[in-house]
Amino acid sequence: MWELLDVVYSQALILISSEIDEHQLEDQSTHQIKALCRYIDENLSQNLSLETLSSIIYLSPKYISRLFKNVMHENLTSYINRKRMAYAEDLLTTTNLSIKDIAKLVGFNSSAYFIQCFRNFYGYTPESYRAQHTR
Template sequence: MKEEFWKAIVECDENFDGIFYYGVMTTGIFCRPSCRSKTPKQQNVKIFHNYEEPTVEGFRPCKRCRPDLLTHSTTKQNLVKKAIQVMSENYSKEIGLTDLAVKLYVSPFYLQRIFKSETAMSPSQFLLNKRIERAKDLILHTSLSMTEVALEVGFKNSAHFSSVFRKKVGYSPTEYRLKHTGS
């Protein structure tokens, strides 16, 4: 086995995903190099250059890293995707980091760290951006009052909404409506 392949397995290096797969002879399972499962003993590892070879030899795909799927997103990417989905579906409700973490079965600290590393913003920043984008849409395409818009997108009062909106957009909600609709 090439030393760089062994190093990739030990370090769970996703840069080698698709370049090779490895089977563990003692378990009969094959994985991607990025798999976070326990590092096997080097003498029990067999290298494969495509995902069909291990199946032909009787290995079954790992349930954690799913080497049998051609497109694969990491556990971190899946967590972020689920967090975005939950926040997008519930942006008008009060949802804190702890609530979100409980829904996703992870710790708040871990969620915050992974979300920020994958998106360059915190979950609360994402949620705020989602609310502001929805507010802009409501301001331009409905006749709702600013208080109704604020409540609709999850703000508790219009004063706070107006302050946050101005900070993010550069205009008050009313000025934004006037500037873009003329009414």
Template sequence: MQDIVRNAVKLKKLDIGEAEEPAEDGADPGAEQPAYPVRNAVIRQVIDYITRNYMNDITLTSVSQHVYMNHIYLSRLIKKETGENFLEILTRIRLQKACEMLSDPDMKAYEVAEMVGIRDAGYFSQVFRKYFGMTPSEYREKLIFQQQSDL
């Protein structure tokens, strides 16, 4: 249970759309900016790029090309500034979006997986369970139950 709470808190750090501070790196100030606690402009660009492209097949190399930086150096910088590696950040953003999509009872879990950039539904379920301690279907049931009890 503590792991579920811990992972939910970590996902909350990625609360998309509520920037903590205005972008200084030339990004559109009205664009979606994740509230990720970093001050480094390059890392904000990286997180913004991931947030906008999480549904695509993106890699550290493609992101490093986007910010004109060596992928090895960028990997170290991401870890230093955020405490997480590129894949962990990408996975968290994808899972956050998946949680939002799972609130729609008409969407199947495999559809949600594909929409967040994970092509293998089994892998999606495995990663989701690792982070939340339950499958996407169980998460949806719990979400629906909470919504009904709030009424």
């Protein structure tokens, strides 16, 4: 009987230990992704490719992509685009900067591609959006 209790006790300790390790791993993963989000938010005008981001936080691109999706419930590219579009929207309604300048500030090398992405995201060109929202 004592042997059985000893086995059950050992199994319980192993289970608890693995749960603690898993929880610590989740906390570390969440911390890494939150740090990555802060970096992205502060560097929207920079090259934010998966390769660039992986070199900054020393994790493989594949791992970052999977980890980001698990923690944020959104893929990395969608997050970056959403943040860039929100920043562009703010600049359009609060400044008189040209579309070309805004495109550069939010990380687009081509203003034509920026206009296309903005239209896909908001349903309006940046000029139309500005005209409707800054009266």
